[in-house]
Amino acid sequence: MNMRHERISILGLGSMGRALAGALLDAGRDVTVWNRTPGKAGDLLARGAREAPSVAEAIEAGDLTVACLLDDASVREALAPAVPKLAGGTLVNLTSGSSRQARDLAGWLEEHDVRFLAGGIMAVPPTVGTDGAFILYSGARELFDRVAAVLGPIGRPHWAGEDPGAAALYDMAALSAMYGLSAGADHAVALVHADGGDVEKFKREVLRPWMEQTLPIMVAGADVRDSVPDEYNPAMQATGLETMLAFSAEAGVPDERAGHLRASLWAMRRAAAG
Numbered sequence: 607m608n609m610r611h612e613r614i615s616i617l618g619l620g621s622m623g624r625a626l627a628g629a630l631l632d633a634g635r636d637v638t639v640w641n642r643t644p645g646k647a648g649d650l651l652a653r654g655a656r657e658a659p660s661v662a663e664a665i666e667a668g669d670l671t672v673a674c675l676l677d678d679a680s681v682r683e684a685l686a687p688a689v690p691k692l693a694g695g696t697l698v699n700l701t702s703g704s705s706r707q708a709r710d711l712a713g714w715l716e717e718h719d720v721r722f723l724a725g726g727i728m729a730v731p732p733t734v735g736t737d738g739a740f741i742l743y744s745g746a747r748e749l750f751d752r753v754a755a756v757l758g759p760i761g762r763p764h765w766a767g768e769d770p771g772a773a774a775l776y777d778m779a780a781l782s783a784m785y786g787l788s789a790g791a792d793h794a795v796a797l798v799h800a801d802g803g804d805v806e807k808f809k810r811e812v813l814r815p816w817m818e819q820t821l822p823i824m825v826a827g828a829d830v831r832d833s834v835p836d837e838y839n840p841a842m843q844a845t846g847l848e849t850m851l852a853f854s855a856e857a858g859v860p861d862e863r864a865g866h867l868r869a870s871l872w873a874m875r876r877a878a879a880g
């Protein structure tokens with residue numbers, strides 16, 4: 607069978623599920639969709655998707671079932687009544703969760719004779735199907751090879767390893783880094799705004815080039831030990847962070863926005879203490 611012609615069923619039509627379905631339809635794939643709350647298929651139906659009235663019927667309509675629901679609990683809830691229909695078939699779970707949840711789900715599905723790949727989507731809905739998008743998968747390599755050929759249009763497939771928890775682990779860790787940067791950028795803008803600065807000018811002329819310059823250094827220097835190379839003098843950085851926290855409080859920026867500075871201060875103090 608030509609893998610590209612496998613029928614794909616997507617469980618979940620939130621903003622990500624809709625983007626996945628849209629990218630697969632654009633690539634000419636055969637797509638059936640299901641959502642807990644009906645009526646969310648919108649223009650996907652006009653673009654060629656079919657809507658299944660239940661999870662069981664969606665599973666029956668596909669050679670490959672893809673789940674993209676809110677969280678692990680919602681995947682369990684949706685699959686529980688229909689899992690016998692998946693026996694002998696394949697489920698790809700692109701719902702975010704922890705590595706432990708992915709391993710537990712893999713064990714449960716194995717008991718039901720379901721082939722399983724866990725995944726993590728390294729994209730946001732508007733970038734699904736674009737060059738930068740990539741999808742982490744973990745599980746059996748030969749299953750990944752088959753699924754990669756079918757789901758390639760949603761984002762570049764990247765195999766994270768045999769351990770079903772690997773994709774979730776890398777996904778959660780990468781999201782942690784992204785949220786840290788996002789919190790930092792929000793705090794930066796809040797400071798500029800609170801002190802009467804021009805936020806747009808700051809973003810354009812300072813924040814973006816500064817983030818671009820420092821991003822590779824941050825990634826290369828990330829370390830489980832609180833080791834800071836000599837040229838980045840941790841005692842000096844701790845002093846700078848204390849000044850920034852004091853300025854942030856004086857400017858009236860809520861303390862909750864400055865949590866990333868406290869995390870860095872903690873690490874710099876430990877590094878300085880040797």
Ligand SMILES: NC(=O)c1ccc[n+]([C@@H]2O[C@H](COP(=O)([O-])OP(=O)(O)OC[C@H]3O[C@@H](n4cnc5c(N)ncnc54)[C@H](OP(=O)(O)O)[C@@H]3O)[C@@H](O)[C@H]2O)c1
Nearest residue numbers: 618619620621622623642643674675676680701702727730
């Ligand atoms: N959006 C992003 O930028 C992004 C990026 C990477 C990864 N992800 C991951 O992709 C997954 C989906 O995200 P999303 O943006 O599509 O979220 P969303 O827009 O909030 O949609 C959530 C989906 O989960 C369904 N759902 C929730 N609880 C359920 C339950 N108990 N049983 C069955 N279905 C249930 C919802 O159905 P109803 O319509 O019936 O409520 C809806 O289809 C999440 O795990 C998210 O972390 C999202």
